Amino acid sequence: MTSSWKLDSLVIENFRSISGLWNIPLNADIVLVHGPNGAGKTSLLSALELAATGRIGFLEGKSGAPEPTLVNRNYPLGHVELALRSDTATSVGRFEFDPIARRGSAALSDRASADFVERCFLPQTVLGRLLESYSLGDQKDSALVRFVKDLAGIEELDSLIDGLHAAGHVARTKALSRSWSKLEDSLQSADERRRNLARDLTVASAASAEATTALQVLLSEVVQSDSASDQASTVAQEVVRAAEDAQADIIRVGGLKVRLDSIVAALTASHVDVQSGAASDLAERAIGDRSALERWELADGKTLLRILNECRKPLGLSEVTGQLLFDAYTETRTRVQERAAIEREEEQLRLEQTQQISAFESDLATIRADIAEARNAADAIPITDDVRNLIDALRLVLPTVHSGDCPVCDQSFPAGLNALVDHIGSKLARLSDEAEAYSALSERLDHLLTRELDATRSLESAQSVRLPPAHGRPISDMVRNLNGMEKQINEGLALLQTVETSQARLADIAAVRSTIATAEDGLRVLMEEADFDGEATEINERAKEFQIELDRMLQSSRFRVTLGGRVQTAVDLVAERQRRENELRQELQDATTRFSNLSSVSSNAKRRKDSANELRKEAERVRSSLINDVFDTGLNQTWADLFSRLVPTEPYVPQFQKQMNNLRTIDVTLETVLPDGGTSGAPGSVLSFGNANTAALSLFLALHISAPTEVNWLIFDDPVQSMDDIHIANFAAVIRQLTLTHERQVVIAVHQRELFDYLAFELAPANPSDELLKIELERHGDVSQVRWDRIRYEEEKAISSF
Amino acid sequence: METIDHELRERANQVLAENGFVQLPSQFQVGGIQFDVPDVFLGPPGTLSLTILLDRPSGREESGRVYWLAQRLARALDAQDSRRSMNVVIVGGPPEDKLLADMQTIARVLVLDRTLEVKRLLGPLLPFGPLATMGVSMSGLEGLDNFVRGSKESSGLQSLVRAASEGEKAVEMAYLRWIDSSIERSES
Numbered sequence: 001m002t003s004s005w006k007l008d009s010l011v012i013e014n015f016r017s018i019s020g021l022w023n024i025p026l027n028a029d030i031v032l033v034h035g036p037n038g039a040g041k042t043s044l045l046s047a048l049e050l051a052a053t054g055r056i057g058f059l060e061g062k063s064g065a066p067e068p069t070l071v072n073r074n075y076p077l078g079h080v081e082l083a084l085r086s087d088t089a090t091s092v093g094r095f096e097f098d099p100i101a102r103r104g105s106a107a108l109s110d111r112a113s114a115d116f117v118e119r120c121f122l123p124q125t126v127l128g129r130l131l132e133s134y135s136l137g138d139q140k141d142s143a144l145v146r147f148v149k150d151l152a153g154i155e156e157l158d159s160l161i162d163g164l165h166a167a168g169h170v171a172r173t174k175a176l177s178r179s180w181s182k183l184e185d186s187l188q189s190a191d192e193r194r195r196n197l198a199r200d201l202t203v204a205s206a207a208s209a210e211a212t213t214a215l216q217v218l219l220s221e222v223v224q225s226d227s228a229s230d231q232a233s234t235v236a237q238e239v240v241r242a243a244e245d246a247q248a249d250i251i252r253v254g255g256l257k258v259r260l261d262s263i264v265a266a267l268t269a270s271h272v273d274v275q276s277g278a279a280s281d282l283a284e285r286a287i288g289d290r291s292a293l294e295r296w297e298l299a300d301g302k303t304l305l306r307i308l309n310e311c312r313k314p315l316g317l318s319e320v321t322g323q324l325l326f327d328a329y330t331e332t333r334t335r336v337q338e339r340a341a342i343e344r345e346e347e348q349l350r351l352e353q354t355q356q357i358s359a360f361e362s363d364l365a366t367i368r369a370d371i372a373e374a375r376n377a378a379d380a381i382p383i384t385d386d387v388r389n390l391i392d393a394l395r396l397v398l399p400t401v402h403s404g405d406c407p408v409c410d411q412s413f414p415a416g417l418n419a420l421v422d423h424i425g426s427k428l429a430r431l432s433d434e435a436e437a438y439s440a441l442s443e444r445l446d447h448l449l450t451r452e453l454d455a456t457r458s459l460e461s462a463q464s465v466r467l468p469p470a471h472g473r474p475i476s477d478m479v480r481n482l483n484g485m486e487k488q489i490n491e492g493l494a495l496l497q498t499v500e501t502s503q504a505r506l507a508d509i510a511a512v513r514s515t516i517a518t519a520e521d522g523l524r525v526l527m528e529e530a531d532f533d534g535e536a537t538e539i540n541e542r543a544k545e546f547q548i549e550l551d552r553m554l555q556s557s558r559f560r561v562t563l564g565g566r567v568q569t570a571v572d573l574v575a576e577r578q579r580r581e582n583e584l585r586q587e588l589q590d591a592t593t594r595f596s597n598l599s600s601v602s603s604n605a606k607r608r609k610d611s612a613n614e615l616r617k618e619a620e621r622v623r624s625s626l627i628n629d630v631f632d633t634g635l636n637q638t639w640a641d642l643f644s645r646l647v648p649t650e651p652y653v654p655q656f657q658k659q660m661n662n663l664r665t666i667d668v669t670l671e672t673v674l675p676d677g678g679t680s681g682a683p684g685s686v687l688s689f690g691n692a693n694t695a696a697l698s699l700f701l702a703l704h705i706s707a708p709t710e711v712n713w714l715i716f717d718d719p720v721q722s723m724d725d726i727h728i729a730n731f732a733a734v735i736r737q738l739t740l741t742h743e744r745q746v747v748i749a750v751h752q753r754e755l756f757d758y759l760a761f762e763l764a765p766a767n768p769s770d771e772l773l774k775i776e777l778e779r780h781g782d783v784s785q786v787r788w789d790r791i792r793y794e795e796e797k798a799i800s801s802f
Numbered sequence: 803m804e805t806i807d808h809e810l811r812e813r814a815n816q817v818l819a820e821n822g823f824v825q826l827p828s829q830f831q832v833g834g835i836q837f838d839v840p841d842v843f844l845g846p847p848g849t850l851s852l853t854i855l856l857d858r859p860s861g862r863e864e865s866g867r868v869y870w871l872a873q874r875l876a877r878a879l880d881a882q883d884s885r886r887s888m889n890v891v892i893v894g895g896p897p898e899d900k901l902l903a904d905m906q907t908i909a910r911v912l913v914l915d916r917t918l919e920v921k922r923l924l925g926p927l928l929p930f931g932p933l934a935t936m937g938v939s940m941s942g943l944e945g946l947d948n949f950v951r952g953s954k955e956s957s958g959l960q961s962l963v964r965a966a967s968e969g970e971k972a973v974e975m976a977y978l979r980w981i982d983s984s985i986e987r988s989e990s
Contacts, residue, residue, distance in 0.1 A: 179982040645928075648912065799826070
């Protein structure tokens with residue numbers, strides 16, 4: 001904190017009721033200001049307040065901006081300037097103002113300004129309501145509460161208590177701390193997992209035991225005895241191995257059975273033919289059939305072959321021998337039928353061509369007759385050749401007219417196409433009366449000439465088509481010859497098919513015999529492979545006997561495989577459940593460890609929270625204790641001391657009630673205390689009006705003096721208005737003590753001349769270093785004036801001993 | 803009949819002496835005028851006062867004698883242009899109203915009786931002693947020192963107390979950091 005400031009001087013120009021420029025010294029221990037009402041006392045103190053703090057307290061509560069009231073009404077501009085000094089520095093506060101705005105800076109810091117307003121300056125209007133403003137019960141941010149907090153260092157305690165609010169309850173801390181909230185979630189999750197795993201492990205252990213029992217029961221059925229659990233594994237392995245062998249047996253025996261089935265099927269298919277005598281009959285009949293075919297080939301077959309080759313030659317087919325007779329016959333018939341169809345189609349085309357040419361020739365003759373007739377008629381029309389040629393030329397021009405431009409002379413006819421056509425038409429009419437008749441004949445002749453040209457072209461086209469010539473020998477002869485061969489061909493073909501059937505059956509019998517021999521060898525090999533002798537001798541019986549044995553072997557193997565599968569399944573189930581049990585046991589151990597770790601972390605965090613909460617409670621206790629100290633040993637004692645100096649005979653002394661709780665608010669309640677220690681009502685209700693004001697004044701002094709401040713000034717505006725004379729004298733004594741023992745700089749403004757003189761006398765310098773300033777204000781009309789007198793120490797020699 | 807409370811008067815003498823008042827001989831002069839007053843005091847250094855102790859007058863004649871003594875003394879001081887203020891302490895209770903009113907026009911009058919302590923009744927004259935809390939600002943946090951030092955979590959609590967000087971939010975943040983650090987360190 002800066003060392004204490006001292007008032008040095010105040011410049012006032014055109015401020016409120018003060019007109020003109022005042023430069024007032026304030027560098028004295030006591031400054032007394034006197035002036036009648038309206039002379040500018042309050043304006044002078046307001047100027048001091050404005051320059052010191054930048055504000056004027058009593059104007060702030062009023063409606064409207066204060067600026068219009070700052071400058072004297074007779075002047076457009078004004079300013080105030082306050083000079084301060086300390087042991088080591090100076091400070092100047094200066095404000096310029098007009099009716100609209102003020103500009104400048106204050107001499108005091110914000111904190112010092114607050115001290116000035118709350119504990120240094122007692123305006124006339126504040127004294128009467130000072131007690132009331134200090135006794136409003138719970139207060140949070142009043143000047144008194146701020147004072148108490150400052151004095152006791154409560155602000156930091158409050159910060160600590162408020163900052164540790166969350167420590168009062170786990171839920172509040174969790175709400176703020178994401179880590180803790182996450183930790184609690186993790187802890188809960190770990191606990192649930194631990195419980196779930198324990199439950200799952202119980203179930204898994206039971207399931208594992210159940211599977212083990214089931215395996216032992218199954219093995220006991222296999223080996224027909226109780227297997228100890230340590231032997232169960234060995235027995236199970238043997239059973240499983242036996243099942244694997246049985247599986248191989250099934251494959252092997254299955255293969256034997258398939259092969260046996262094949263042998264049995266072959267035997268079943270060939271058994272009757274081989275055993276009967278039909279085989280030898282069939283051989284003899286085959287020989288006879290062959291002989292009949294050879295006889296037919298030498299007789300009919302030879303003749304037919306010759307005739308057939310004759311037919312094939314004109315058709316462009318090659319000559320064949322006897323072996324291909326039947327196929328060649330079929331081929332030849334097909335080719336002949338195709339040739340006959342082609343010839344019938346060519347004949348039809350030739351007939352149609354002849355008829356077409358005849359028709360075109362007839363049309364051409366008619367057209368030519370019509371042309372001769374038309375020429376004769378045209379020649380008979382009586383016009384000259386030149387005119388006729390011109391008419392012909394104009395008629396040829398007409399179709400080329402497409403616009404109003406003449407294609408002959410390039411002359412343009414403005415009226416357009418129709419006008420030009422009409423013009424040529426009228427020209428033709430004027431050339432000859434016979435022009436129309438000639439023109440019609442000429443058109444007909446052109447038409448006939450065109451038709452003649454078309455008919456000539458059609459005739460030439462029809463005549464140009466070249467059709468193959470007619471065959472010399474009609475194809476029908478061949479058809480007849482081939483049809484005549486058909487019966488004999490069919491007879492030969494039947495003989496051939498009979499021979500082929502007999503030979504095929506003979507081949508089949510040979511094959512069956514071979515099959516049976518092979519089957520007998522195969523069966524013997526199979527029985528040797530199966531190590532089976534059998535008792536039957538006949539091959540079919542032996543095969544059946546062997547088949548039964550193979551079925552028995554298969555059934556036995558399948559049983560062993562099924563049993564092995566059941567045992568393997570039971571073994572797998574035991575292994576699976578034991579694995580699961582072990583997994584769960586390990587997981588449970590891990591989960592228990594994690595839960596334990598998290599619990600430890602949580603306990604540590606809770607221990608810190610509890611410690612913080614204890615700190616908070618201790619801070620509240622200290623806070624309460626400090627506040628009581630401030631009120632009891634601080635404010636109350638100082639207040640009582642000051643009050644007693646002002647009204648020593650008053651038995652009721654005001655004080656603040658003791659703080660009875662640890663609430664966060666400061667309970668400000670006033671009471672009075674009697675000499676015997678008993679308490680009574682509030683000062684306002686117990687004391688006289690004058691003493692109540694004195695109580696307020698002494699409280700103001702107590703607040704000022706009880707706490708350090710860099711503003712060691714006491715400024716009063718008519719502080720003794722309601723005091724009686726003796727209280728005024730006591731007030732003066734207190735002021736002298738404050739300046740003497742506490743180095744306060746005091747400014748007192750009064751309006752009574754006598755009081756002013758009395759205070760000047762009472763507060764006159766008593767030490768060589770003391771000074772007193774008497775400032776007197778006067779007003780004459782609108783003009784205010786100021787003068788001052790500095791009173792210095794004078795040695796006192798009036799009293800002496802004898 | 804004069805009623806003199808010697809004990810009260812002795813007590814007043816004692817209090818004044820204890821507070822730096824200098825007793826003058828009973829016979830003294832002011833500007834050459836002689837006075838004979840048993841208990842008269844000059845104010846302590848730095849003050850300008852003349853204090854006399856008078857017994858409560860019991861009758862009219864006595865009242866007049868007391869008044870004229872005070873009047874004479876005041877005039878003598880005025881005649882010397884003395885700046886000393888005069889204090890009259892009446893021992894034994896308040897005098898009659900007229901005398902009190904007359905006396906108050908020329909001096910500060912204090913009345914001693916047995917209703918209140920002498921020191922209190924003489925209070926307006928006495929210099930200030932050291933006032934409670936005067937010039938000393940307490941620090942609330944210092945009151946927590948013993949508690950913090952005695953805690954097993956001393957280090958952490960000290961960090962919270964230190965944060966208090968930076969405000970409520972700083973404390974809350976320090977608290978959360980302290981809590982979180984125990985969790986995060988353990989988890990890591």
